[in-house]
Amino acid sequence: MEDINSYLIQNKQRLLDELFDLLRIPSVSADPAYATDVESAAEFIRDKMTQMGLDNVSIEETPGYPIVYGEKIIDPALPTVLVYGHYDVQPADPLELWESDPFEPVIKKTPIHPDGAIFARGASDDKGQMFMHLKAVEYLLNKKALPVNVKFMIEGEEEVGSPSLAWYVARNHDKLKNDVIIISDTGMVANDVPAITTGLRGLAYVEVEVTGPNRDLHSGLYGGAVANPINILAKMIAQLTDEQNRITIPGFYDKVRELSPEERAAIAKTPFDLEEFKKDLGIEDVYGEAGYTTLERQSIRPTLDVNGIWGGYTGEGAKTIIPSKAFAKISMRLVPDQDPDEIPQLFTDYFKKLAPKGVKVKVKNLHGGHPYVTPTDSPGYKAAAKAMKRAFGKEPLPIYSGGSIPIVPLFEKELGSKSILMGFGLNSDAIHSPNEHFGVFNYLKGIETITYFYNFYNQQKNK
Numbered sequence: 268m269e270d271i272n273s274y275l276i277q278n279k280q281r282l283l284d285e286l287f288d289l290l291r292i293p294s295v296s297a298d299p300a301y302a303t304d305v306e307s308a309a310e311f312i313r314d315k316m317t318q319m320g321l322d323n324v325s326i327e328e329t330p331g332y333p334i335v336y337g338e339k340i341i342d343p344a345l346p347t348v349l350v351y352g353h354y355d356v357q358p359a360d361p362l363e364l365w366e367s368d369p370f371e372p373v374i375k376k377t378p379i380h381p382d383g384a385i386f387a388r389g390a391s392d393d394k395g396q397m398f399m400h401l402k403a404v405e406y407l408l409n410k411k412a413l414p415v416n417v418k419f420m421i422e423g424e425e426e427v428g429s430p431s432l433a434w435y436v437a438r439n440h441d442k443l444k445n446d447v448i449i450i451s452d453t454g455m456v457a458n459d460v461p462a463i464t465t466g467l468r469g470l471a472y473v474e475v476e477v478t479g480p481n482r483d484l485h486s487g488l489y490g491g492a493v494a495n496p497i498n499i500l501a502k503m504i505a506q507l508t509d510e511q512n513r514i515t516i517p518g519f520y521d522k523v524r525e526l527s528p529e530e531r532a533a534i535a536k537t538p539f540d541l542e543e544f545k546k547d548l549g550i551e552d553v554y555g556e557a558g559y560t561t562l563e564r565q566s567i568r569p570t571l572d573v574n575g576i577w578g579g580y581t582g583e584g585a586k587t588i589i590p591s592k593a594f595a596k597i598s599m600r601l602v603p604d605q606d607p608d609e610i611p612q613l614f615t616d617y618f619k620k621l622a623p624k625g626v627k628v629k630v631k632n633l634h635g636g637h638p639y640v641t642p643t644d645s646p647g648y649k650a651a652a653k654a655m656k657r658a659f660g661k662e663p664l665p666i667y668s669g670g671s672i673p674i675v676p677l678f679e680k681e682l683g684s685k686s687i688l689m690g691f692g693l694n695s696d697a698i699h700s701p702n703e704h705f706g707v708f709n710y711l712k713g714i715e716t717i718t719y720f721y722n723f724y725n726q727q728k729n730k
Contacts (some may be wrong), residue, residue: 332423352397453690494625607635636673
């Protein structure tokens with residue numbers, strides 16, 4: 268472990284160049300036009316696993332995009348760590364808002380990253396963070412100092428809800444058997460405030476369709492006499508929350524686990540500058556459920572958001588119509604102990620009741636995931652905390668994340684393993700947005716920290 272920092276200094280350019288090669292592959296899983304590129308990214312990861320000396324490396328076929336698997340079993344008696352990550356990325360749209368080509372990575376200095384940040388789609392989510400794990404194990408293998416067994420499972424469908432992952436995991440229990448799972452698809456509070464995510468929100472995601480007349484109508488001849496689906500949809504959406512910004516769906520809060528005053532007090536200790544938060548987002552004030560702080564609204568409270576809405580004519584100039592249909596995509600972030608199978612049905616029942624007789628409503632349940640809380644007294648968590656302290660010089664904070672990683676509860680259900688969410692991104696990384704970036708500091712510090720984790724985990728398991 269003593270040599271890792273000099274190794275990173277000596278190999279910095281190579282480590283960046285290899286990541287850049289991966290970032291140049293536009294592996295957008297949501298768009299079939301990029302199918303060949305997604306496959307190319309899987310092949311890239313396979314080749315890197317082979318070159319670094321992993322065994323049983325393979326591209327594993329699934330009903331969707333493949334999973335790349337590789338392992339290094341040092342000794343069956345040693346503990347085994349399963350590393351999960353993903354090689355697919357979000358679409359880069361809107362392209363006009365990018366300051367540089369989203370698939371031609373560049374390093375630029377920013378106020379938060381004076382040593383430079385890597386600007387590219389997938390830099391932080393999740394290629395950069397996933398690649399850190401490959402490079403950390405590569406270092407340990409070169410030093411002949413890997414103290415545990417390691418398995419890698421890198422998928423290509425995370426950005427579309429991991430539809431094939433449950434299928435794969437259910438069929439590979441023995442291959443994926445492990446003592447702990449480590450994932451770097453989360454973040455820290457700041458570059459000088461390390462953190463380990465201990466809670467994730469779940470997700471319920473639906474698409475709604477409101478249909479009025481059987482065709483688009485002339486708004487002069489029919490306006491005022493026929494329900495306009497867009498107008499109706501807007502009114503229906505407005506009724507999903509009340510004046511306190513609480514969600515009005517009957518039964519929505521019935522299973523919400525309320526945190527104790529002590530737990531809320533712990534959240535309040537997380538460093539947070541409200542004025543800086545507003546300045547960064549270009550907003551005059553925050554907005555959300557009454558009775559909760561901004562940090563709590565971001566992490567421990569459920570939400571309902573319209574992610575997209577469309578219908579009618581949106582081209583240049585004017586076209587005076589009453590559209591036949593209107594659509595919206597709506598996501599609900601869930602907290603323990605809400606059920607992502609139950610919530611969409613509650614939503615559907617209520618949403619249809621909000622519709623007047625002049626329209627018909629369809630609701631399609633797209634995908635979802637369970638909330639997750641990981642214990643802080645496990646050997647994996649203790650090893651991650653020690654690794655963070657060794658790398659950053661201070662104890663990491665346990666934090667709740669507002670995001671969702673549906674595969675984490677899936678792993679626990681199928682494999683019986685706890686996941687350690689040790690991420691190195693920042694909220695300012697603009698993941699899923701134009702100009703996504705990942706600090707060079709964060710990339711290299713992640714490699715360093717992960718090497719420490721393996722050593723500390725071996726020590727924890729041997730106590």
